[in-house]
Amino acid sequence: MSRFVDRVTVHVTAGNGGHGCASIHREKFKPLGGPDGGNGGNGGSVIFEVDPQVHTLLDFHFRPHLKATNGKPGEGGNRSGKAGDDLVLKVPDGTVVLDADGRIVADLVGYGASLVAAPGGRGGLGNAALVSRARKAPGFALLGEEGSTRDLVLELKSVADVGLVGFPSAGKSSLVSVLSAAKPKIADYPFTTLAPNLGVVSAGDTTFTIADVPGLIPGASTGRGLGLDFLRHLERCAVLAHVVDCATLEPGRDPVSDVDALEAELAAYQPALSGDTGLGELSERPRVVVLNKVDVPDAKELADMVRPDFEARGWPVFEVSAVAHTGLRELTFALAELVERYRAERAAPVVRRPVIRPMPIDESGFEVISDPDQPGGFIVRGPRPERWVRQTAFDNDEAVGYLADRLNRLGVEDELKKLGAVQGCPVTIGDVCFEWEPTLGTIEDVPVTGRGTDIRLERNDRVGATERRRLHDVRRGLISEDDEDE
Incomplete structure (x- = not known):
């Protein structure tokens, strides 16, 4: 016997974005092929949509955990990863969506009414999309963002005359x-x-x-x-x-x-x-x-x-x-x-046209406040710096340097100086806390080093090709350890 369920709590999770690819084109008779890493695919979103054939929330009662698929990572040869599939969930007409605090998120009335309950994460850019005048061949790519997660309450209110x-x-x-x-x-x-x-x-x-x-x-x-x-x-x-x-x-x-x-x-x-x-x-x-x-x-x-x-x-x-x-x-x-x-x-209902409100790409809003948990520390808040931190692979010095350049251009460093920040003070952005270096400079002011490295960062343990050749000659006895490589 079928059951009627008119109130459920669901846990929705959007798909993660795929990571970008850091790749250099290598092909015979084509020197200096350049970077060709593709972008990662966007994660799938979780969408609620009204369906006149659905009359109960019974399916969500037995399956409250809902997750969309992840985006695929990018590949070499400028091949972008596949985007994750959206998870479209059919709900009855008259479904009200509330957040965990009981606030109304959406009132889904009428055939076709929909709500993007959890947007998917953005895919990371590959190194082919990160090429600039200062970085001819980036040795890093951006990470994909995690999909959003929410706890929602679905409440059915019958639509009857x-x-x-x-x-x-x-x-x-x-x-x-x-x-x-x-x-x-x-x-x-x-x-x-x-x-x-x-x-x-x-x-x-x-x-x-x-x-x-x-x-x-x-x-x-x-x-x-x-x-x-x-x-x-x-x-x-x-x-x-x-x-x-x-x-x-x-x-x-x-x-x-x-x-x-x-x-x-x-x-x-x-x-x-x-x-x-x-x-x-x-x-x-x-x-x-x-x-x-x-x-x-x-x-x-x-x-x-x-x-x-x-x-x-x-x-x-x-x-x-x-x-x-x-x-x-x-x-x-x-x-x-x-x-x-x-x-x-009452006048006949007018079909609402979809209104598209794109986010301005030059939005630079952020704020810097004192950290209440760390004396002398600061917290940087804002959608752009927090997103940039999530997209950074901190095990790659070049990626960290690229993050520093972006924050500097946004004006974060100038704002920290105005608030009295000093070298070595803890600065928190999102879930990452690091020591601030006010004299880091920009990539245009320093010579370009090997891929994945940044001379501005002291913590560089990567052995370059020149040093590897010198160590190889030392092992073969061609030169002594004290000899300088020329």
Whole structure:
């Protein structure tokens, strides 16, 4: 038997970007081939998309960990890595996406509505894309970025024109079963309905949807019983129908007190999306009172007694019996008229055009603040410097020198000097902490050394080709260790 799930917590992880490739073209009869390392592919993104064929969040209940594929690394011969495939997840219409703190990220209503929940990481540039006047043949490439990771809450709020409101066992499920082709579970005990049931109703030329949601009890607006599960699915309904059990045998209950209790809960509940749905507060929606089970003799007498009280409030009243199929036609056409009136009063929805807002490529915003954990230290914050640090291979001196040049051009070094930074003070960017060298200079001011090295950095343990030749001659006895290589 299928289950209805309307609230789940998912953990989404985008794909990592592929690393760039550091390669030099080598081919017979083609000297000085130059760098030909390709770029890494971008990681795949995690995307939520509304699908009209999906009606529950059950798949996410059993598979809450969702991850897109990684991008492939670049290769020599100017071959870029393949981008990772996006993970497109189908969700029901009316799904609300919230972050871990309960803030609304997106309200997915309407076919095709989508949300990029976790963007994929950027692929790193290969050394062919890093060629400049100062670096003719870079011996390094940029690393790919890690994909973003988020914990999100998916909450389904039914999209229906009419919502049935009532105490448990008031006959809401029976009413939906006779008004539409829906087949909800029906039994003679409270809280039979544990999940919303949607039905499609036709009245003449008008077709509308009706929702049967879990029963309500006093205190539902504060979460008692199935209250919040009940009220959440009423937020988008244009018309609310009070379904009253006129044949109840519980002491202290009557149709008027039942409706008053329901109205108190509706007034106390403040829907989080009241401004987004455009329907206003629940207490302001059109009302219809349905006096159910009038096929019972005593229930018919009680319905006749309380009818004037509801009509005095300006609410249409209908006496029906889901078992005997009486009064259903009048109720159906009355609900259709209210739905049509609601649709006529509101303009037809305008299809939103996609708005593309590219990030400016010359954005240089960053800030330098004092490090509260390290006396005399500083923290550099900003999307560009933090991204550059993540893309740097710190085991390659040339890559570290390239990072220093980028930070210098951005103005980070000048800002550190203004704040009183001194040589050797700790500077943290992202997850990396290093000692600041204010006299490092730029690559244009120093001679070019071997690939993967930078003469400005003292920690260079790499043995060059000249030194390897000298050591080879020493081992063969051609020269002594004290001889200088000429």
